[in-house]
Amino acid sequence: MIRAKIIGLGSYVPERVLTNDDFEKIVETSNEWIVSRTGIMERHIARPDEDTSDMCVAAAREAFASAGVAPEEIDLVIAGTVTPDFRVPSMSCIIQKKLGLLNAATMDIVAACAGFIHGLSVAQAYIASGTFKRILVFGAEKLSSITDYTDRSTCILFGDAAGAAIIGKSDDDSGILAIHIKSDGRYDELLNIPAGGTHLPYVGNGSVDPKLSKLHMKGNEVFKYAVRHMGDAALRVITEAGLTPDQVDLLVPHQANIRIIKATAARLGLPMDKVYLNIEKYGNTSAASIPLALDHAVREGRIKKGDIVLGVAFGGGLTWGAVLFRW
Numbered sequence: 285m286i287r288a289k290i291i292g293l294g295s296y297v298p299e300r301v302l303t304n305d306d307f308e309k310i311v312e313t314s315n316e317w318i319v320s321r322t323g324i325m326e327r328h329i330a331r332p333d334e335d336t337s338d339m340c341v342a343a344a345r346e347a348f349a350s351a352g353v354a355p356e357e358i359d360l361v362i363a364g365t366v367t368p369d370f371r372v373p374s375m376s377c378i379i380q381k382k383l384g385l386l387n388a389a390t391m392d393i394v395a396a397c398a399g400f401i402h403g404l405s406v407a408q409a410y411i412a413s414g415t416f417k418r419i420l421v422f423g424a425e426k427l428s429s430i431t432d433y434t435d436r437s438t439c440i441l442f443g444d445a446a447g448a449a450i451i452g453k454s455d456d457d458s459g460i461l462a463i464h465i466k467s468d469g470r471y472d473e474l475l476n477i478p479a480g481g482t483h484l485p486y487v488g489n490g491s492v493d494p495k496l497s498k499l500h501m502k503g504n505e506v507f508k509y510a511v512r513h514m515g516d517a518a519l520r521v522i523t524e525a526g527l528t529p530d531q532v533d534l535l536v537p538h539q540a541n542i543r544i545i546k547a548t549a550a551r552l553g554l555p556m557d558k559v560y561l562n563i564e565k566y567g568n569t570s571a572a573s574i575p576l577a578l579d580h581a582v583r584e585g586r587i588k589k590g591d592i593v594l595g596v597a598f599g600g601g602l603t604w605g606a607v608l609f610r611w
């Protein structure tokens with residue numbers, strides 16, 4: 285069977301930083317509460333004129349350089365995002381135009397924080413079937429555009445970022461050993477944007493509360509499902525690959541909350557020095573979280589050739605997924 289692998293990675297975070305001190309001036313909160321309950325110290329926020337696709341373009345340029353691949357070699361673009369530039373056309377079409385990826389098909393995937401792993405699973409299937417040879421997968425969000433900055437229970441969590449991965453065929457024993465995605469739409473109301481779709485169109489004429497066009501989350505309930513499903517999904521891919529948790533060299537989890545990450549590591553029996561963390565600097569960047577963390581972990585030398593690397597994510601939908609690589 286043909287195995288897919290990541291052959292290039294890139295990422296981008298906007299310049300502007302919002303610290304916990306800044307939030308103390310916006311809502312009733314404290315640095316102490318935010319750090320102890322979430323692990324977040326700061327997050328990066330895009331400029332008003334900076335679209336999610338612009339962040340993707342910057343991330344992709346790094347991925348092209350690290351893979352040694354030219355834009356015209358890409359035959360599929362998959363963008364995981366809940367904050368596309370437009371509802372129509374897809375963000376992947378906009379990225380195609382901006383990067384000149386004229387030999388590619390395109391699609392967007394809406395799976396919230398699990399968007400990158402969902403995209404990766406589609407890419408893996410296309411590579412395994414031989415349909416496409418070079419696939420560009422993004423996880424990217426401008427969450428600041430859907431954040432209610434009067435809601436202290438959500439606004440302190442989110443940041444903006446983009447990550448890009450180029451996927452190709454593996455010629456050795458490296459690559460994706462196992463990947464798993466799953467959803468449970470029964471819990472759709474735990475994390476949603478109530479207005480803006482066909483169910484409750486948001487027209488901005490005062491008939492719909494503007495706050496309903498922002499992200500709403502029942503945080504403590506999402507927390508419980510996140511801990512359970514991230515652990516289950518991680519164990520599933522480890523088992524499918526014929527390995528045991530102690531063989532994992534690095535866990536790269538979705539950076540949603542330090543307590544969720546610690547609970548997932550504990551469930552797998554992994555010490556925290558085998559867990560990659562950047563939540564303190566970037567907060568929860570949803571679909572961008574895993575590719576951003578993978579890119580930084582590789583560039584910092586935390587991931588080396590031959591390492592067993594576990595990615596695991598959970599998000600609104602509910603959606604979740606896990607992927608196990610031999611790097």
Ligand code: ACO
Binds near residue numbers: 312436598599
């Ligand atoms: N500062 C101070 N107090 C706060 C803040 C704040 N920023 N936010 C909430 N509180 C208060 C609440 O009002 C509440 O007060 P009360 O007891 O007087 O009512 C108290 O803190 C506890 O609130 P909880 O919501 O129970 O706090 P919890 O410990 O659960 O932490 C958090 C909240 C950080 C949101 C957590 O639940 C969490 O991380 N959930 C999971 C988030 C997640 O993983 N989402 C999925 C991905 S996101 C996506 O898909 C886009």
